[in-house]
Amino acid sequence: MKINTFSPEKQDYLQILTNIANAPKTLDCYGTLPETRRPSVAIIGTRKPTAYGREITHQLAYELALRSVVVVSGLALGVDGIAHRGALEAGGTTIAVLGCGLPRIYPSAHKGLSEEIVGKGGAILSEYARDEEARPHYFLERNRIVSGLADAIIITEAAAKSGTLNTAAHALEQGKEIFVVPGNITSPLSAGCNALLKQGATPITSYTDVLERIAPDTLQPQASLALGSTPLETEIIQLLQAGTRDGDALLQKTGAGSSEFATTLTMLEIAGTIRSLGANQWTLR
Numbered sequence: 001m002k003i004n005t006f007s008p009e010k011q012d013y014l015q016i017l018t019n020i021a022n023a024p025k026t027l028d029c030y031g032t033l034p035e036t037r038r039p040s041v042a043i044i045g046t047r048k049p050t051a052y053g054r055e056i057t058h059q060l061a062y063e064l065a066l067r068s069v070v071v072v073s074g075l076a077l078g079v080d081g082i083a084h085r086g087a088l089e090a091g092g093t094t095i096a097v098l099g100c101g102l103p104r105i106y107p108s109a110h111k112g113l114s115e116e117i118v119g120k121g122g123a124i125l126s127e128y129a130r131d132e133e134a135r136p137h138y139f140l141e142r143n144r145i146v147s148g149l150a151d152a153i154i155i156t157e158a159a160a161k162s163g164t165l166n167t168a169a170h171a172l173e174q175g176k177e178i179f180v181v182p183g184n185i186t187s188p189l190s191a192g193c194n195a196l197l198k199q200g201a202t203p204i205t206s207y208t209d210v211l212e213r214i215a216p217d218t219l220q221p222q223a224s225l226a227l228g229s230t231p232l233e234t235e236i237i238q239l240l241q242a243g244t245r246d247g248d249a250l251l252q253k254t255g256a257g258s259s260e261f262a263t264t265l266t267m268l269e270i271a272g273t274i275r276s277l278g279a280n281q282w283t284l285r
Contacts, residue, residue: 003102004029012036020148020174024127028102031123034093039215040070042150044164045079045157046189051277053079053157053189056181058086060154063207065092067218072149074142075110079156084117094122097146099139101132143167147176151214154204156181158192165192177213179204232256232264240274240284247280
């Protein structure tokens with residue numbers, strides 16, 4: 001693992017950090033940083049997202065990365081990891097900011113993800129001494145860098161007491177716009193998001209809400225959704241597009257036989273048209 005050290009003052013993409021409070025003097029970097037400034041969004045949230053949180057996090061990261069927006073997050077379990085993976089699946093660039101010193105990777109469960117981020121042209125950043133262990137207060141400190149690198153922040157799911165809200169506080173201090181996914185008012189994992197909305201955060205219902213603010217030139221009319229190769233595939237796609245996610249509900253609405261339905265789902269998944277959310281829940285890619 002080759003680690004490079006950059007001064008934000010001397011690296012175009014990182015120069016935005018010179019404007020934040022307690023700006024880092026140097027950052028260790030594993031991987032490749034964009035050579036010039038590009039539109040960037042931080043996507044953050046709970047470590048234990050619901051199926052809804054997982055779906056919307058992946059969708060936003062994927063759609064933004066597909067349009068050359070750099071996705072920044074903290075490599076944590078949950079929303080962070082899903083955001084990084086969504087960006088990678090879109091063939092985009094993603095950057096992770098650690099709460100430990102390189103070459104350590106925390107959490108260790110995301111070592112493979114970190115290697116994929118680097119292997120696909122992204123970067124892992126740390127302001128801490130080489131091989132420094134992760135410490136609780138480091139994660140709060142690094143949050144200012146996560147928000148500082150971004151042009152806007154997206155919070156997909158967060159409880160009332162969450163480290164995510166610490167990042168939101170840094171973002172407000174830095175003058176960044178905070179986009180929040182509205183959540184079910186009965187869900188504890190949406191309490192933090194809904195509180196931010198009450199305080200004036202911007203609700204987000206589509207990736208275009210963000211692009212309109214930070215990169216309007218990238219907005220293009222969406223192509224029509226491709227139809228399936230069989231009538232049943234097309235029907236399943238249309239049902240998913242209309243909001244049906246449950247596999248049993250899809251089976252019932254199509255009226256197909258169980259064997260034919262299962263085979264068709266498998267073919268759509270292999271083709272990359274749909275993906276599983278787990279627990280027999282499905283969504284379009």
